Amino acid sequence: VGYGGEAIFDDFIMQTRKERDLVLIVDEAHIETDTKLANEVVDLFDPRIIIKITATPKTLPDISDVRQKKAGFVEVSEKDVIESGLIKEKIVIQTKEEIEKLSEKKQLSEDEIMLELAYNKRLELKKIYESLGLDINPLVLIQLPSDFKEKEEIETNRKDFVLSYLKAKGVKEKEIAIWLSNEKKNLDMIEKNNNEVNFMIFKVAPATG
Numbered sequence: 431v432g433y434g435g436e437a438i439f440d441d442f443i444m445q446t447r448k449e450r451d452l453v454l455i456v457d458e459a460h461i462e463t464d465t466k467l468a469n470e471v472v473d474l475f476d477p478r479i480i481i482k483i484t485a486t487p488k489t490l491p492d493i494s495d496v497r498q499k500k501a502g503f504v505e506v507s508e509k510d511v512i513e514s515g516l517i518k519e520k521i522v523i524q525t526k527e528e529i530e531k532l533s534e535k536k537q538l539s540e541d542e543i544m545l546e547l548a549y550n551k552r553l554e555l556k557k558i559y560e561s562l563g564l565d566i567n568p569l570v571l572i573q574l575p576s577d578f579k580e581k582e583e584i585e586t587n588r589k590d591f592v593l594s595y596l597k598a599k600g601v602k603e604k605e606i607a608i609w610l611s612n613e614k615k616n617l618d619m620i621e622k623n624n625n626e627v628n629f630m631i632f633k634v635a636p637a638t639g
Contacts, residue, residue: 443474451478459484545595548572552628566623574610574633592631601628608632 446452454475456463459482463472472480491501511517532543548570555568574588589610596606607616607630616627 440474447476453477453479453481455481455483457483460486460488464488541591542595545572545592549596549599567625567628569620569625569627570629572629572631574631589631596629605629606631 443452452475454472454477456468463482487503491503495501496503528547529543532538532546536546538546552568552570559566559568572592574592589608593606597603604616605626605628607620607627608614609617609630609632611633619625620627620630
């Protein structure tokens with residue numbers, strides 16, 4: 431898509447630059463700006479302003495650049511972010527005691543222990559919602575490791591491991607969603623509280639903004 435219907439992306443950007451100033455917004459800037467490809471994209475856009483968004487900045491503008499208005503930064507407090515609904519105030523994690531208790535009962539690997547705890551917690555929450563008369567089906571999010579250098583077959587093996595565990599528990603295929611770069615399944619209406627999907631396997635996309 432581009433001017434004349436035939437221009438490639440690079441041509442489209444270069445033509446746009448002739449007609450207007452560009453502003454480049456980079457989300458998750460702490461991981462998306464330190465690569466050769468990222469530098470090539472910035473050079474292509476040649477933006478008038480670059481806005482980098484991150485919760486964990488690697489660097490900050492120096493005082494001289496700020497004074498000369500060559501750069502700047504805006505800090506948003508955690509309180510404001512929580513009140514906006516972008517992040518939760520707190521996350522309840524599994525206790526060491528719960529993990530050790532399950533380890534003593536069953537000979538499970540670390541991954542199997544985490545899956546078992548998550549599976550049981552979902553059932554527990556489901557019963558609580560039902561007792562309150564709420565039509566809510568808890569969704570368990572299962573994140574695969576996010577190593578960008580990891581080979582595709584390793585990611586596939588880990589996904590298959592999770593799927594095998596869930597199916598052994600009697601979880602139906604329609605109750606498992608997958609959100610990976612090369613595979614998307616059972617994601618329709620997943621944001622609904624009473625969606626029939628019970629588990630979602632994902633990697634980076636929902637986890638980093």
